[in-house]
Amino acid sequence: xxxxxxxxxxxGNNPHLVENVGLYEADCLILDLEDSVPIDQKFDARIMVKxxxxxxxxGASEKWxxxxxxxxxxxxxxxxxxxxxxxxxxxxxxESYEELxxxxxxxxxxxxxxxxxxxxxVPIIETLRGLVNAREIAKHERVVxxxxxxxxxxxxxxxxxxxxxxxxxVRAEIVIAAKSQGKMALDTVYSNIRDEEGxxxxxxxxxxxxxxxxxxxxxxxxxxxxxxxxxxxxxxEDARKIVEAAEKxxxxxxxxxxxxxxxIDKPVLERAKKILxxxxxx
Amino acid sequence: xxEAGTHEKGDAWVxxxxxxxxxxxxxxxxxxxYGNAIRETIESMTSNIKAKIVVEDYGALDWVLRARVESAxxxxxxxxx
Numbered sequence: 421x422x423x424x425x426x427x428x429x430x431x432g433n434n435p436h437l438v439e440n441v442g443l444y445e446a447d448c449l450i451l452d453l454e455d456s457v458p459i460d461q462k463f464d465a466r467i468m469v470k471x472x473x474x475x476x477x478x479g480a481s482e483k484w485x486x487x488x489x490x491x492x493x494x495x496x497x498x499x500x501x502x503x504x505x506x507x508x509x510x511x512x513x514x515e516s517y518e519e520l521x522x523x524x525x526x527x528x529x530x531x532x533x534x535x536x537x538x539x540x541x542v543p544i545i546e547t548l549r550g551l552v553n554a555r556e557i558a559k560h561e562r563v564v565x566x567x568x569x570x571x572x573x574x575x576x577x578x579x580x581x582x583x584x585x586x587x588x589x590v591r592a593e594i595v596i597a598a599k600s601q602g603k604m605a606l607d608t609v610y611s612n613i614r615d616e617e618g619x620x621x622x623x624x625x626x627x628x629x630x631x632x633x634x635x636x637x638x639x640x641x642x643x644x645x646x647x648x649x650x651x652x653x654x655x656x657e658d659a660r661k662i663v664e665a666a667e668k669x670x671x672x673x674x675x676x677x678x679x680x681x682x683x684i685d686k687p688v689l690e691r692a693k694k695i696l697x698x699x700x701x702x
Numbered sequence: 703x704x705e706a707g708t709h710e711k712g713d714a715w716v717x718x719x720x721x722x723x724x725x726x727x728x729x730x731x732x733x734x735x736y737g738n739a740i741r742e743t744i745e746s747m748t749s750n751i752k753a754k755i756v757v758e759d760y761g762a763l764d765w766v767l768r769a770r771v772e773s774a775x776x777x778x779x780x781x782x783x
Contacts, residue, residue: 435766436712463783464706467773468766475765 421697423447424565424604425633425649426642427484427510431456433465438472442479444639450484453498454512462494466501473505484542486510490519496526503530506539508564513572514543515550520560527562540564542606546572551590554597565604565632568594595630609635616644623648649698656699659692666692706773714762716774721754730759740767747771753778 427448430437433456441449451472457465469485485502488494489512499509509527514520520543527539541562545554546569558566568590574581581587591607598605607626610619623645626634634645651659665679666689677684703719726748728740740759748755748771759767 433708434710434713435762435769436710439712439763460783463777463781464770464773467776468769471765471769471772475763 421694422482423633423697424482424606425698426636426645427606427633428481428636428639428642429456429486429609432469432472432485433457433461435468435472438468438476442477442481444481444642445479446481446636446639446642447633448482448484448508449478450486450510452486453494454486454488462488466494466498470501470505473502482507484508484510486512486544489513490523495523499523499526499530503527503539504534504536508540508542510542510544510567512544512569513546513550514557515547516553517556517560520557520563524560524562538562542567544569545590545594546570548573548576551593554593555600558597558601558603563601563603565606566594566598567606567608567635569608591626591629591631599630604632605630607631607634609637610641611637613638613641616640619644620648651695651699655695659695659699662689662692663696704774704777706777707770709758709760711760712762712766713760714767714770715758715760716770717754717756718748718751718774718778719754721752724752725754727754727756728759729757732759732761739764743767744771748775751775751778 424447426446427450428444428446429450429452430441432451432453438451451469453462453465453469473483483506485506487498487509491513511523520541523541531538541560542565543557543563544567545551551573554566557563570581570584570587570590573590574584577586595605610622612618619641623634627649636642636645661679662684665684666677669677677689703717705715705717707713707715709715726741726744728737730737730740740757743764744755744757747768
């Protein structure tokens with residue numbers, strides 16, 4: 421099972437920061453072409469990112485690129501450079517299924533040209549319109565996870581992000597939209613990079629909200645988030661017993677899995693497998 | 703005249719401007735160690751253009767230098783941002 425507990429944002433036009441990304445052991449690494457790159461550096465950045473994807477050792481981390489949003493003139497040029505080498509395209513400010521279809525069409529064209537497999541998409545929901553359409557957006561075949569961001573959304577409502585009660589609803593809606601389609605749900609970043617305790621609590625809360633991971637801005641945040649997403653010993657032990665019972669039932673050709681006289685149904689088995697994946701034991 | 707890259711650590715800054723004759727100028731604190739390698743990279747990517755090419759190296763790895771040279775070259779050939 422692919423884990424996406426952490427996704428580290430790295431500015432795409434800063435080779436010094438990009439060089440060692442593989443050492444950090446984030447589940448996903450995002451080379452950013454959007455917010456961290458000034459307008460007059462967009463051209464240089466997408467070429468830098470193209471080279472980085474080919475020459476930097478990403479270790480076991482999944483290779484992501486956050487392209488510019490589709491209301492800018494940059495998104496299709498970003499795709500032209502990165503599609504041959506990237507694994508996941510992170511798309512900001514997605515507002516509709518149709519928008520993703522347009523993006524997917526362009527991706528298909530480039531994939532055909534370079535003879536590469538279809539790339540995955542993780543849309544970022546950042547506006548009220550995007551939120552309203554989130555359940556449709558999650559249905560797109562390329563989408564493997566749903567992410568969100570609160571800045572634009574709270575600006576639209578005219579309320580400060582730090583006091584926005586509505587964001588709890590937004591979080592829940594992202595989880596529901598993603599999980600109802602069998603996709604992952606990814607929480608936004610915890611921006612105070614010095615507050616380790618706060619980050620741990622934030623990541624725990626994200627986990628119990630139903631999220632599969634959170635965004636990180638600094639390598640020091642990675643280990644803390646992984647710790648927060650790690651199940652406790654009892655959860656791991658229970659999960660291991662369930663998976664073992666399932667394996668035993670399969671070997672014996674039994675259609676029904678039983679443990680201590682109780683039947684184990686499919687969702688329980690799936691949850692047990694997920695817990696073991698998060699515990700990093702197979 | 704076009705330029706690419708930055709003056710930050712680990713990066714390279716590249717300038718290309720039209721000129722009557724081809725000229726390559728490399729400035730690097732590591733000139734003694736890497737000057738030839740830097741020149742080889744620039745040569746392999748730009749040998750077909752007659753221009754003044756200035757590269758300031760701030761400890762860039764070869765792939766970073768290549769990215770910056772490609773960026774400058776594409777702008778020099780008229781590609782839009």
